[in-house]
Amino acid sequence: MVKILSKIVNFLFPQICFTCKSSLSSDEILFCKTCFKKLPFVKSYCKRCGRLFSIDFSEVFEEDTLSYCGNCLKDPPPFERVFLGFHYREPISSLIQRAKFSENFELAYQLGRLLRKAIEVSFEFYDYILPVPLSKKRKRERGYNQSQLMLWGYGGFYLPKELLIRARHTRPQSELSLKERLENLKGAFAVRGSVKEKKILLFDDVMTSGATLYETAKVLKKAGAKEVHLLVLARA
Ligand SMILES: [Zn+2]
Ligand SMILES: [Zn+2]
Known part of the structure; x- marks a missing residue:
């Protein structure tokens, strides 16, 4: 039918x-x-933190060799694994902009499906799959969380409950430096319900400095999450 x-x-x-x-x-x-x-697929990056490598090691080494960067060995992030789909470049960047700002629900959904063609992550490994939440204010302005629609397209089913919420509204990240970004996000997320010993896949449409994902993962870890992995549509 x-x-x-x-x-x-x-x-x-x-x-x-x-x-x-x-x-x-x-x-x-x-x-x-x-x-x-x-399409601008991301081929070579640190599988732990998402840092892009300038040389495409995938051509030289087997998959997953050299997957951690030097930074992660010294100062690992609060997440264990990053899955990246595309570079934030044309034509992907234009599509994301449209999905975000022109109320194109269908496009957000289709971008999720497209991401699955680029990188396949099995949901079965995880206890929770969560979109990075929008603040209530932004959700009211925009009317929807595009990440949730993208996840719907990616996984093929709708994720009804938002376990993670934005505890307060934050200034748009794009106006800020990395230091200001982290400062701006302090206390912005809160965990509702228990994530103790849970394995969590966190989704965001665009990863720029990584500050939002970093802060969200930190909150989840503090609340007892066992592992946090990130799935990202486009890496800027
Ligand atoms: Zn074509
Ligand atoms: Zn790294």
Whole structure:
């Protein structure tokens, strides 16, 4: 039934490739196969903290060799693993902007599906899968949490309960330096319910300095979480 319905929808509103505008088949998401291959996938990064490596080690070494950077050995972050999908570059950056600011729910959902094609993380390993929460104020302004919609697309099911909430509103991060960012986020998150001994996958659409994810993971760890992993659509 769903299949027939989606065929009808496709017929009435044909899906086209964001880049070359050719029409998409049912197994293509936002991009045709040719344009998908050209997307800015993140290939080489520290699997612990998400720091980008300038050399593509994946060409030289086996998968997962050299996966930790020097920083993580000295001063590990409050999360154990990072999964990155794309670089925050065109055409991904434009799509994220649209999903965020033009109330394009469908696009946010499709970006989640696209991410799954780039990097597959099994939800079964985790007790909780959480989007980084928006503050109540921002959610009111925007009307929805785009990360939650993206996770829906990624996992194929809706995550109804927000375990993690923003305890207070914070200034937009983009105006601030890294030091100010961390300062700005202090006490911004609170854990509702118990995360003791739980394994948690935290999702965010864009990771820039990592301050938001860092702070969120710290709160979860303080509340007793066993492991926190990050899944990120685009790395700036
Ligand atoms: Zn195309
Ligand atoms: Zn690292």
